[in-house]
């Protein structure tokens with residue numbers, strides 16, 4: 001059974017229409033991340049699932065049970081939805097010890113004292129902080145407080161754990177540490193997790209699937225690697241992976257010549273395979289810097305290039321190339337011995353190129369993979385390409 005099903009959810013807050021028709025199925029045991037820029041509605045959706053907001057339209061089903069319905073006004077209260085919510089701000093009670101903070105939810109449920117002690121002990125153990133039981137929140141570091149807030153959320157053994165940017169108040173080192181902990185907790189508890197973040201790295205490294213939000217809508221739901229390989233829109237492509245930093249964009253045009261569709265770009269001509277966009281039109285070709293390989297050898301998939309600049313950055317080196325009329329950024333692992341002025345070939349991974357309709361920003365899914373570049377037309381192309 002699916003853990004959560006959202007059907008055509010619309011949510012307004014103080015007369016502001018924040019969520020515009022959300023459809024989503026979260027499967028049992030998933031680690032689903034809501035990813036998107038600030039203000040796109042991720043937290044609002046999380047809180048609506050938790051029962052802190054009521055949708056004006058649409059239906060929320062948790063474990064097969066309808067817990068909210070806009071049309072009828074049905075609203076199951078948060079405590080009866082079988083889920084726990086962890087806030088960015090930890091929200092611990094300062095006047096209570098760690099033990100009492102974690103025990104609170106069990107005391108409310110009138111669990112016998114001995115069982116409470118056992119459950120709290122197990123939750124603190126799971127978060128690797130049993131020695132902190134007697135301390136007050138004010139005596140803890142940010143990372144320790146966040147561990148306590150997660151212990152408090154898992155102590156009731158919820159079916160579903162909702163985490164709202166739980167790592168955003170932690171410093172970089174603690175974030176890495178807690179990310180590892182969250183992955184472990186998910187594997188050990190096998191709980192369904194919904195996680196809100198605007199950090200692509202967190203989303204990619206933790207999730208089984210990622211839902212990408214823009215402007216109150218979900219624009220793509222995919223496994224991290226599929227999202228990375230084939231963002232569905234240009235907007236998503238720019239947001240994913242380094243926030244789109246250095247993503248190479250090439251303007252191009254699809255033309256039909258002798259019954260064949262040809263993509264004309266500043267770096268060459270590409271014959272196209274597949275369906276989609278049957279007419280001629282303006283497109284954008286995106287190439288990730290890590291998918292350009294520098295080579296001394298020419299090949300079917302490479303274009304001649306000149307090194308313009310080299311930017312060593314420790315674990316990787318960015319190499320700026322000029323290919324035809326275009327500037328391309330390539331990312332090379334480790335050090336590179338390339339030097340400005342070097343002639344080389346930029347080999348492209350064809351299956352990783354993405355083509356987008358320039359007008360709508362949508363990916364032309366059926367037009368990839370591209371077949372090899374027509375080398376004999378490169379020269380002609382440079383002369384004839386015009387936007």
Ligand SMILES: Nc1ncnc2c1ncn2[C@@H]1O[C@H](COP(=O)(O)OP(=O)(O)OP(=O)(O)O)[C@@H](O)[C@H]1O
Pocket residue numbers: 013014016018036037038039040041042043044045198
């Ligand atoms: N209580 C509220 N009343 C009115 N508008 C609100 C309220 N809460 C959020 N909003 C608005 O709803 C929109 C979505 O906010 P939300 O907090 O869900 O975004 P988010 O994607 O989680 O952003 P962030 O990453 O900054 O937390 C924003 O434009 C915000 O200003």
